Amino acid sequence: MRLILLGAPGAGKGTVAKMLTDLDGSIQISTGDILRSAVKAGTDLGKQAEAAMKAGELVSDELIMGIMEERLQENDCAAGFLLDGFPRTIPQAVDLKGLLSKLGIKLDGVMNLNVSRDVILDRLITRRTCVDCGEIYNVKNNPPAKEGVCNKCVGAVVQRDDETEEAISKRLDVFEEQTAPLVGHYESEGLLVDIEATSSVVAVDAIKRFLKID
Numbered sequence: 001m002r003l004i005l006l007g008a009p010g011a012g013k014g015t016v017a018k019m020l021t022d023l024d025g026s027i028q029i030s031t032g033d034i035l036r037s038a039v040k041a042g043t044d045l046g047k048q049a050e051a052a053m054k055a056g057e058l059v060s061d062e063l064i065m066g067i068m069e070e071r072l073q074e075n076d077c078a079a080g081f082l083l084d085g086f087p088r089t090i091p092q093a094v095d096l097k098g099l100l101s102k103l104g105i106k107l108d109g110v111m112n113l114n115v116s117r118d119v120i121l122d123r124l125i126t127r128r129t130c131v132d133c134g135e136i137y138n139v140k141n142n143p144p145a146k147e148g149v150c151n152k153c154v155g156a157v158v159q160r161d162d163e164t165e166e167a168i169s170k171r172l173d174v175f176e177e178q179t180a181p182l183v184g185h186y187e188s189e190g191l192l193v194d195i196e197a198t199s200s201v202v203a204v205d206a207i208k209r210f211l212k213i214d
């Protein structure tokens, strides 16, 4: 499958993407994960992205398109991909369209994960992430077996720097201003599919129905 997962921070894009990769070997491409790894490794890319990320703002379209132009040409994309957290602005969506047509790749659709703002705020405040493998936990309903330790890789499970209440509120404002317009954009391109995402399982079921996967 070749999908864009669209939705606010906390809508469940990462969890849904991980569940979908199990179905057909498609890979998840999360620009947020790529950037967090770069920050952790202290690369030039990381240094350029760090301040904006910490403040809950977007990094520049140029930086993101540079990453994605390379990433979409790697061999593991041949089996399909789930774009998680990209595109995030209209210019990124326009550039992505050009890039996909240059690479001869056709999208199956843009899955718009709908969740209310209350649910999102609660999810983000209670979310914890493994610094090593990116596995997502929730202190209320999905804590790691041992507090602060990843079940999968034994990495440290922490609250992300951009998941303080202040940064979350900034990220949601940025989403409304810069990313929400993508809904109308993809609707006019005939690619938008509205998905009720009250839970990741519900969202995955709806996406499977759309793709006609049992």
Ligand code: AMP
Binding pocket: 009, 031, 032, 033, 035, 052, 053, 054, 056, 057, 058, 059, 060, 061, 064, 084, 085, 086, 087, 088, 089, 092, 162, 171
């Ligand atoms: P995420 O994990 O997708 O919520 O991304 C975390 C942060 O990385 C965002 O708040 C942005 O600072 C940055 N980021 C991730 N993807 C993008 C993108 N497509 N465009 C701009 N900034 C991004």
